Amino acid sequence: TAGITQAPTSQILAAGRSMTLRCTQDMRHNAMxxxxxxxxxxxxxxxxxxxxxxxxxxxxxxxxxVSRANTDDFPLTxxxxxxxxxxxxxxxxxxxxxxxxxxxxxxxxxxxxIL
Amino acid sequence: EDKVVQSPLSLVVHxxxxxxxxxxYEVTNFRSLLWYKQEKKAPTFLFMLTSSGIEKKSGRxxxxxxxxxxxxxxxxxxxxxxxxxxxxxxxVRGNTGKLIFGQGTTLxxxx
Numbered sequence: 001t002a003g004i005t006q007a008p009t010s011q012i013l014a015a016g017r018s019m020t021l022r023c024t025q026d027m028r029h030n031a032m033x034x035x036x037x038x039x040x041x042x043x044x045x046x047x048x049x050x051x052x053x054x055x056x057x058x059x060x061x062x063x064x065x066v067s068r069a070n071t072d073d074f075p076l077t078x079x080x081x082x083x084x085x086x087x088x089x090x091x092x093x094x095x096x097x098x099x100x101x102x103x104x105x106x107x108x109x110x111x112x113x114i115l
Numbered sequence: 116e117d118k119v120v121q122s123p124l125s126l127v128v129h130x131x132x133x134x135x136x137x138x139x140y141e142v143t144n145f146r147s148l149l150w151y152k153q154e155k156k157a158p159t160f161l162f163m164l165t166s167s168g169i170e171k172k173s174g175r176x177x178x179x180x181x182x183x184x185x186x187x188x189x190x191x192x193x194x195x196x197x198x199x200x201x202x203x204x205x206x207v208r209g210n211t212g213k214l215i216f217g218q219g220t221t222l223x224x225x226x
Binding site: 004050106 | 146147149151156157158159160163165203205212213214216217218219
């Protein structure tokens with residue numbers, strides 16, 4: 001079973017360039033999330049979407065944008081990358097958005113380095 | 116400010132040892148607490164706890180929640196080298212589904 005697929009697995013990007021991280025899930029989950037994971041800080045929520053057509057800001061949204069045109073896809077865009085956005089990015093999804101009683105399942109992550 | 120704190124941050128044990136990982140939280144409108152195991156890539160789900168005092172168990176792993184004292188523990192008995200990983204604790208706030216993560220505990224199990 002595929003679950004959640006993230007692409008690319010890793011990327012080196014020049015500062016100032018734009019980049020879209022892709023996330024696709026095949027579980028028909030309502031909710032999807034983007035996190036960044038940094039040493040000593042754990043995972044922090046960037047943006048989320050409770051259902052197709054809606055998005056919301058998480059803990060660290062600045063410099064990032066998302067869209068949710070359909071249930072399966074939730075791309076994360078860096079419009080103008082900065083070195084502080086160097087991180088490992090995880091996409092996650094869960095069923096029954098808004099209830100909070102279903103665990104989130106994670107993709108394998110994208111390792112992004114901004115130079 | 117909502118926070119989730121895990122301790123210890125790192126731990127080294129030998130195969131066969133029993134370990135206890137701690138997670139304390141201060142979160143507005145607590146909904147549930149989750150434990151994940153992260154090896155090289157994706158965090159994988161272990162347990163979800165919503166009620167105090169009810170132990171959840173899966174093989175050598177078990178976990179319990181204390182909503183009065185605002186903490187949870189994850190126990191691993193008879194540890195194996197395959198248990199080496201980062202263990203993440205996260206709390207769901209309200210009915211938003213949003214997770215607040217602790218920093219993680221890095222466990223190394225030596226042969």
